[in-house]
Amino acid sequence: MKESLEELREEFQYNKTNSCVQCGYCLPVCPTYVTTRIETHSPRGRINLVKMVGEGKITDLSVLEEPLDLCLGCRACETACPTGVEYGSILESARAALVKRKKFKAPVRLLRKTMFQNVFPSKTAMNVIGNTFWLYEKSGLQKAMRKTGIMKKLPYHLGEFEATMSQAVSPAERKQAPSKAKAKGEKKYTVAFFTGCIMDAMFHRINRLSVQLLAEAGCDVIVIPNQTCCGALHAHSGEIEEAKRLAKQNIAAFEQENVDFIVNNAGGCGAMLHEYDHLLADDPEWADRAAAFTAKSRDISQVLVACGGLPNLRSNPEERVTYQPSCHMTNVQKVTEEPLNLLKSISGINFVEMEQANMCCGSAGIYNIINYDASMDILDEKMKHTKATGASVVITTNPGCLIQMKLGIEREKLSDSVRALHLVEYLAEAAGIS
Amino acid sequence: MKVVTPSHIEEIKSIVKTGKVLTDESDRFSYSFDGSFGTFLPDVVIQTKSVEELASLVKLANREKIPVYPRGQATSLSGGPLPVKGGMVLDLSVLDDVLEIHEEDLIAVVSPGVLTADIHKAAEKKGLMYPPDPSSSHVSTIGGNLAENSGGPRGLKYGVTKDYVIGLEVITPEGEIIHTGGRTVKNVTGYDLTKLIVGSEGTLGIITKAILRLLPKPPASETIMAVFDSLVDAGSAISKILSSGILPAKMELMDQASIVAVENYEPLGLPVDAEAIILIELDGHPLALKDEIKQAAELCYLVGARAVRIPKNEAEKAEIWKARKLVSPAIVRIKPTKISEDATVPRSKIPQMCARLQEIRDKYNIHLVVFGHAGDGNLHPNIICDKNDIEEMRRVEQAVAEIFTAAVELGGTLSGEHGIGTMKAPFMEMELGPVGLDMMKRIKKVWDPNNIMNPGKIFPEKGQKLELS
């Protein structure tokens, strides 16, 4: 099929690439450039490739595949860019344009379809995953499997990720998860809690603690049924239509209740919710509803700070704490101060900032599974800086980052002395909530 | 047609044992641009940290007459690293192993791929300073700075890159490794090849190591912001202060267009009705500074400043300099294409140049923003346009040519810091005269008999014109 240049320009958002003046200011902050040192894997390089498509200089679109696949989508480049290039948006449309044309091999196509359309958005499927983890851990199978070394032979290095899973919650407990919590003391806000699909299946406990902390800080919390996956993994993989469908389902679900904020505890999901307005901007029926949704969307740290923080937080004096911010929280939601303020409000905390904290850990959604080697190079950089802090606790604010940091700790053989926790877990510990 | 054949690639691969040889389409496109204009695909991109391998590659290129382009981080604004005739790009940004500060000799020894900002940091850790400070320091390599003889705001008091280089290791276009200069500030042994290589834009050889001079870091600095109702008055204030015996470290100008652009981009409370502001930084001993600051403020009032602001603390100081920093990003929000010129005039001619620029702006009806290192005569007239608008770009071409003419007529130069590259080559003869240009060509011919080292730069091709559309 021969396409007109106009169409390609439209589809790849060529006009947005024109605000890139090729100054290179984004190079030092791009994790894939820092680890590969090749311009092809830099933001400036990627934007130029898209530009070349728009100028008709690249006609074989497969040239873009590897460079775009290897992008983490961390969007640190956007924060560094002096001219405000909308990299995230260029990346998303370019990926969608490539996916549309790409002829996946049959099994991959099936896997993509199953994962994106059926698994992530489905509560039942995600529950099965969560339950399997629980059974697996509690039955002692996990220990046995680890001993045999079978895990190492799993495809896509899933074995290594398995090592990072812990504290799964029993199916019974997950079912009992409260759908409401009342504010302790004077009520400050009414909030709806966004559970997230992976977060809920694998880190159910963190969700439970989040609800408790919100109540503790003075929020009436509602957990709305019918909510679904945020759609971030879909959007980042070029499955834009599916992402839009999920966004609409969420918007409709959350419109049912009149709340002050829609609170999430996963930096990546939060970023997606934060951009529903962009995602649906061209849809007359949904644009305003999406904008209203986005206006209410907050990270849990923002809401806790807005409530005036948490009372009586106490640290363990033996511990030294560092913080690995979620890229999507920093670069998309632009939430940077609140998690630090909460940590620093813990009395007696021994906090050390990490060098290059804003550099991605290499987790990036499912990047670490698909682009394992590139991801591990990036993780090695991150662990170098983590180790330099001498911290015994690494705080994150996103499930992907949490798994990745746990994996980093395992790889460095530091599991006995260092633990990775979600901010919520650490705050709960400090507040004496279990 | 590719100038590099498959058998050349085989030979290149056999030479490059420690690095990478990139030939994929995606890689070739990714090394086809710089911070200026145009897309030129190299046949192959090579990355290696080994100086011996680089020298062997140049020998091969010289034998086979394959063009070679040294490249740093491609932030050049004049087309310096563009592979305009195909061939090999040597990516020297990976050659970044050496960064030594020798306090006792007040020198630094560096590899070409080291980022300039990392040299600043390393020197500062030892209480020293490497003064050249192009605003691209945190992304440009010292190799690129040396080849372009880059400078920044501090050029006013401290000079530019060439004033701090005392020795180089260079691969000649025939593939030999030579050393120029040394570790001493004084050195008069023979021709000064160091200074010839600096600013040669990669046309005379590849820099593989440099010895740089350092200074003790001044103990304190102060800032002044002066607001003017006339751009020409601001120009006079600059000349006045400079002839009063005070030598500021920096003296930066922002015209009305840039003030307005910054305020629209991020409101900082700048006076949008003023025609210009100047920002001055003085450095030295704290006691001397107190005096000089007062004197400079009085001089500004004397030539008609509407207001003078002296920040009281570091935060306020940072706020003032932030305004200057935001000019570049702010102006491209107006229209996407930025033609960044750096024509430079003698300090005494700054007011005339300001007036000429305003005339040119009106004559061609272009969006012209003037800001920059006014103190050293290096104004940055930036034209903000849209490269998709062909009619507008024609006017821009004419305006650029006229800016160059104005600078040369006032006794100045085409380029104060960005270099000639491809963009300004057509104007060389206007400044140098036919004999001056020919002497340079002869030097090039002797160094590079086969014209393989960064061909297509500095020297105009027959009939070459500035083309932006």
Ligand SMILES: Cc1cc2nc3c(=O)[nH]c(=O)nc-3n(C[C@H](O)[C@H](O)[C@H](O)COP(=O)(O)OP(=O)(O)OC[C@H]3O[C@@H](n4cnc5c(N)ncnc54)[C@H](O)[C@@H]3O)c2cc1C
């Ligand atoms: C936003 C922005 C702001 C800027 N501000 C300034 C400024 O304030 N002052 C200023 O002077 N410039 C400025 N520049 C221009 C540019 O940053 C400088 O020219 C810089 O020195 C280029 O360094 P680079 O590493 O990017 O080199 P490149 O752009 O890759 O190359 C520049 C030239 O150097 C040659 N070269 C590179 N490395 C070597 C080597 N090892 N041996 C031989 N030749 C080599 C190349 O062939 C080319 O001709 C700015 C650019 C941008 C985009």
Ligand code: SF4
């Ligand atoms: S999103 Fe992250 S990985 Fe991708 S180009 Fe930007 S900085 Fe690099």
Ligand code: SF4
């Ligand atoms: S920082 Fe922005 S303008 Fe500069 S190269 Fe990167 S994307 Fe382009």
